[in-house]
Amino acid sequence: MNNAPHDxxxxxxxxxxxxxxxxxxxxxxxxxxxLEAALDxxxxxxxxxxQRIIGNDEAIDALERKVSHDVMQxxxxxxxxxxLREILAGLRIPTDIERIGDYAANVAKRSLALNTVPxxxxxxxxxxxxxxxxxxxxxxxxxxxxxxAEKAVLVRERDAELDAAYTSLFRELLTxxxxxxxxxxxxxxxxxxxxxxxxxxxxxxxxxxNVWFLVKGDTPLPxxxxxxxxxxxxxx
Amino acid sequence: MNNAPHDxxxxxxxxxxxxxxxxxxxxxxxxxxxLEAALDxxxxxxxxxxQRIIGNDEAIDALERKVSHDVMQxxxxxxxxxxLREILAGLRIPTDIERIGDYAANVAKRSLALNTVPxxxxxxxxxxxxxxxxxxxxxxxxxxxxxxAEKAVLVRERDAELDAAYTSLFRELLTxxxxxxxxxxxxxxxxxxxxxxxxxxxxxxxxxxNVWFLVKGDTPLPxxxxxxxxxxxxxx
Numbered sequence: 310m311n312n313a314p315h316d317x318x319x320x321x322x323x324x325x326x327x328x329x330x331x332x333x334x335x336x337x338x339x340x341x342x343x344l345e346a347a348l349d350x351x352x353x354x355x356x357x358x359x360q361r362i363i364g365n366d367e368a369i370d371a372l373e374r375k376v377s378h379d380v381m382q383x384x385x386x387x388x389x390x391x392x393l394r395e396i397l398a399g400l401r402i403p404t405d406i407e408r409i410g411d412y413a414a415n416v417a418k419r420s421l422a423l424n425t426v427p428x429x430x431x432x433x434x435x436x437x438x439x440x441x442x443x444x445x446x447x448x449x450x451x452x453x454x455x456x457x458a459e460k461a462v463l464v465r466e467r468d469a470e471l472d473a474a475y476t477s478l479f480r481e482l483l484t485x486x487x488x489x490x491x492x493x494x495x496x497x498x499x500x501x502x503x504x505x506x507x508x509x510x511x512x513x514x515x516x517x518x519n520v521w522f523l524v525k526g527d528t529p530l531p532x533x534x535x536x537x538x539x540x541x542x543x544x545x
Numbered sequence: 546m547n548n549a550p551h552d553x554x555x556x557x558x559x560x561x562x563x564x565x566x567x568x569x570x571x572x573x574x575x576x577x578x579x580l581e582a583a584l585d586x587x588x589x590x591x592x593x594x595x596q597r598i599i600g601n602d603e604a605i606d607a608l609e610r611k612v613s614h615d616v617m618q619x620x621x622x623x624x625x626x627x628x629l630r631e632i633l634a635g636l637r638i639p640t641d642i643e644r645i646g647d648y649a650a651n652v653a654k655r656s657l658a659l660n661t662v663p664x665x666x667x668x669x670x671x672x673x674x675x676x677x678x679x680x681x682x683x684x685x686x687x688x689x690x691x692x693x694a695e696k697a698v699l700v701r702e703r704d705a706e707l708d709a710a711y712t713s714l715f716r717e718l719l720t721x722x723x724x725x726x727x728x729x730x731x732x733x734x735x736x737x738x739x740x741x742x743x744x745x746x747x748x749x750x751x752x753x754x755n756v757w758f759l760v761k762g763d764t765p766l767p768x769x770x771x772x773x774x775x776x777x778x779x780x781x
Contacts, residue, residue, distance in 0.1 A: 381633055384620050397617055400636055483733065487726040493719060500733065501740070 325383050326395060329376060330454075333402055336372050337450035340409045341443055343369070344509065347416040348439040351502070354424045362417035369410035373403045398523040402453065405512040405519075409446060412505040412512075419498045419505075429485075429495045434478045435502060441471045442506045445513035452520045461520035464513060465533065471510035478503050561619050562628075565612060565635055566690075572608050572642045573686035577679055579605070580649040580745065584675040587656045587738070590664070598653035605646035609639045634759040638689065641748040641755075645682060648741040648748075655734045655741075665721075665731045670714045671738060677707045678742045681749035688756045697756035700749060701769065707746035714739050 350358045380399040452460035482500050485492045521530055586594045616635040688696035718736050721728045757766055
């Protein structure tokens with residue numbers, strides 16, 4: 310229950326800022342749990358659990374709306390210029406977490422479709438990719454919690470691993486599709502699920518860049534190449 | 546040149562707000578032009594034009610960073626509560642436009658991959674889907690320009706058409722893949738391109754919801770079902 314009487318007392322700027330950072334960390338935790346649950350139902354072929362994950366996504370969406378609103382209210386108290394970065398991060402990071410939640414729910418949704426066809430053996434590689442994504446999300450939320458710009462840069466660098474794992478799974482799935490037309494439908498779902506996990510990595514990278522900006526201000530991060538080569542290679 | 550001396554004079558709150566709305570409309574126009582150009586290069590198989598579109602995406606990204614920064618600066622002048630919605634819209638709409646720009650660049654990028662394999666005949670349906678997406682973007686930007694909540698609701702409703710066109714193309718592409726394994730690689734690119742266009746529709750819908758919120762405040766929009774059924778149907 311968040312309706313305890315003391316919630317009606319206006320908190321100090323710093324207290325409210327701390328509360329909001331806590332809410333954002335909580336959002337990140339829910340998204341990571343959703344993602345882990347989604348990876349789990351793919352393996353267990355559990356429709357009821359998948360439906361539960363899909364239903365839970367609304368909670369992240371609602372939190373995102375609430376947090377944006379509260380961050381803006383805080384901004385309107387007229388903070389000092391040094392708080393501007395905290396406010397911008399507080400508006401942007403929840404948007405990325407909300408998108409990660411959507412992708413987790415989408416993995417769960419596609420697992421329902423996969424469950425209507427015979428099992429495919431390639432879900433282990435998908436799970437490995439998913440665990441890389443979970444790790445990226447958890448690490449970047451820790452970087453946010455600890456104002457740790459170096460850790461954020463590490464997460465951003467490690468996105469290359471996720472991209473490489475995605476590209477490798479992508480090519481693997483294509484060969485299964487070419488071998489047997491009956492694999493096309495399930496493998497197409499797996500392709501999109503893999504793409505969802507790769508996109509989660511991109512959002513973790515966005516969060517990492519926001520943590521850098523929060524801690525380091527205008528100090529530029531080096532420009533970074535996109536490494537998902539599946540969209541530019543013809544032979545895949 | 547935007548460096549004329551009068552730019553150094555601090556503008557009034559209203560003037561600055563109008564200028565920022567103009568910048569956001571300009572962002573939308575660039576994204577729509579990028580998307581149209583991307584659809585065009587898919588048809589013409591023009592690698593140089595595709596590279597140009599990919600390069601242009603940085604301009605939208607830079608505008609988004611600039612606009613967010615300026616909107617926050619405006620917020621810090623301590624606007625009235627009634628301006629809060631304008632500021633939230635000014636922070637959120639550019640994010641969606643920036644994502645639309647990314648998807649347009651991704652369509653161009655995948656067209657490069659398509660150009661390395663023999664032509665596939667299914668690009669006409671893709672173009673039709675793309676034109677629906679362009680129309681959604683242009684209409685929602687007009688709704689934003691004119692504070693037209695009803696037009697925004699129409700755009701949101703029409704997203705169902707885009708979803709239906711996507712689902713139909715998705716199924717069509719799967720049949721081509723099943724017919725001939727040589728179609729799998731190009732059709733996989735087309736699948737992802739189609740998905741990019743469908744996602745552009747989702748971002749246009751996000752913008753429509755922000756326009757509604759801007760004009761109508763807390764008056765709720767009716768809950769809306771996700772209609773992309775490709776992720777939940779087994780047989781596709």
